[in-house]
Amino acid sequence: MLGPGFVQAAVAIAILLSVFVRSTRTGASWRAVDDGVATADHLRDLTGILTRAQLQETFGPPTTEGVYPVTRAEVRRERGGVGVLMGDRWLDGACAIVALVTLLPIWPIWGGRSVLELALTLAAGYQGAGWAATVLLVGKR
Secondary structure, eight states, X not given: OOOHHHHHHHHHHHHHHHHHHHHHHHXXXXXXXXXXXXXXXXXXXXXXXXXXXXXXXXXXXXXXXXXXXXXXXXXXXXXXXXHHHHOOHHHHHHHHHHHHHHHSTTGGGGTOHHHHHHHHXXXXXXXXXXXXXXXXXXXXX
């Protein structure tokens, strides 16, 4: 039978994998914005704005190549809740820290098991909500 330590370790590893994948995708979208080649897909990933009409209303029309001439500050200003769920550097980093602390072999000594389990549950919930938002985005494309 599997003990609670195994389940926590499995959840922690799943969180770390999720953070890696989501950070890679979000990082690529931010690089596209910084390089001046942000397309509708990049802006959807970062802002959570799902329709081209809303993107055009928010950022103006794209160029003939489909590139939106936006800055990082403009994208940050227009980020909504779905955009944060799809990937936020600070929240993903916090999730990774919680997962790494869970994997440390000394955390049971600290006597903070209930606090750590709550933090692990919140981190897993945030990652799960992020994946749900991503599925929503893919379904709208």
